[in-house]
Amino acid sequence: MTYQDQIAQTGLAGDDRVVPFQVEGLDVRGRAVTLGPLVDAILARHNYPAPVARLLSEAIALTVLLGTSLKFEGKLIVQTQSDGPVNFLVADFTAPDGVRGYARFDQEALDQAVAEGRIQPHELLGKGVLAFTIDQGPDMRRYQGIVALDGETLEEAAAVYFRQSEQIPTRVKLASAELFDRDAEGKPRHRWRAGGMVVQFLPEAPERMRQPDLHGGDGDTGSQAHEEDDTWAEAQMLAATVGAEELTDPDLGVERLLYRLFHERGVRVYDAQPVHDRCSCSEEKIRSVLAGFTAEEITSTIENGEIRVACEFCSSAYLFKPEEFGVSQ
Template identity: 40%
Template sequence: MTIGSKLAWDDTVLPFQLDHSDVRGRVARLDGVLEGILSQHDYPPAVEALVAEMALLTALIGQTIKLRWKLQLQVQSNGPVRMIATDYYGPEEDGQPARIRAYASFDRDRVTDGNPFDQVGDGYFAIMIDQGMGMQPYKGITPLAGGALRSCAEAYFAQSEQLPTRFALSYGKSREAGGEEHWRAGGVMLQVMPKAGAHVSGEGGSGEGGLLSASDLVEGDEEENWNRVNFHLDTVEELELIGPSVAPTDLLVRLFHEEQPRVFDAQPVRFGCTCSEDRVRQSLSIYSAKDIEKMTTEEGLVTADCQFCGAHYELDPKSVGFDAEDPPGES
């Protein structure tokens, strides 16, 4: 495949529907997005892998949110990796790219080699949706369980949305002939089409710790369809997920040609941060002059660093806080 056709699918999410089985899904490919996220930090390999997995989950889940909405995925744990946060900003207008950013907070001395999921201990996986001014944000959480972040996301949809959901993900560093090593990721998300009034009664499920799983939510023809498409997805190879040699459309035909796959418009995604000096000033506006004085460095500045993109801000302490003597823009 030529370089041009390869790049056509990088950093995109392709939504699709399997008409024969009432299953919907998305195929995602991330390249430059991951480079933008991971190049900002010096993460150990295990932390890089966790952030890459979270970014890929965020792209797959975020594709469904509306214009100008914000989706956030978050992991909080008592393990070596204390927190992972990702943000997905819906496009400002139709046809524009969505934006993703991510970062991790961790204790470097406690991080070990091996399974990346071992770096998170007890805690929770959360999904939050912000619909904008005047709207109450939505938040749903599920315990960290299942041995992978994708398993936590599947448990979230089973518990909070009662939607059977499956992720097949692949991510890692790759090197093209004559090029430098860089991160790539790709994945498929499957989800049973939601039905009005769907609800599961009873206590507990078959998942770890009694959590609901997809198998607890389907029965009859729906169960047969769900099991069949998952059988097909189990045949996917890692390189098919990551690409770039197999286009997402070709992958869908290879996996699900009997399920009558139908694709919709692809959503481009980019690495992007919303930090700005104005936002820093706004966050400091709740502090008094005495508080600001405690934050002032020996050089006579108030500084702030963005955890997501690494941007560094230096502000005159007299111009920030609710006691500001010389606010910017005033003379």
């Protein structure tokens, strides 16, 4: 029996479904996901080079893990801006289940980095920032948290964000994989997968969540000593054992992985939440943006008698006539 057959018969979550979980014996809660068709479809639209695809797929995994925890109608945007070969990543989650992603990179700088073997995430991203933006709609103020990217991976920077902004001890695991195999008919196929897990320490006694202060940089001589809670240390140790191949294995499944990690402490999983490859662009939204342009700006966008706008996320193309905006040719 294949894993897909087991999903159908047992109700396992399968791909593209975020699974919330709780380990009462360790006072931790979290979310885990394996992404298959969703991330493969997003990456296929742009035919990104493999190093770029790996970074964007991890950013998408992080975004769906955090976005599905939103308790309101709104949007979570996760993006990087940096000076490395991959200088911009963005993924956003629109509640309750829509995900999209996009990357920008310098092809020449990327080729040089690959030739020199500089293909680790921190080497491709370089120095910059990782920003988390929560948008609750036009009548609500946006919230944004920013952490530095300075030699860290996305998962390391995300953990720092939680520690600084949310004051919650957090461990983040992200992974991506490029698979070459054969389909049910024996034909060769290429596909991308991604996976992730967020584990957070949430004991009933808030004082147990206290952690050592982050180092303040050069000249900081303050004491960093503080004994870490034993259960959180154990939870981190277990989470650290998760390999990239486990987070992306199409035949393992989230529930099996969670059981493998935490069964001795009693892990409980909750209803999975599906996520979908869904762009929020539309003809109406783009027309509204163009309506705010001046006549001169509209004129500068005209090519062959029409205005063509392509969505960077989903590559959908929208065509408009200049006359719609009061501009004659």
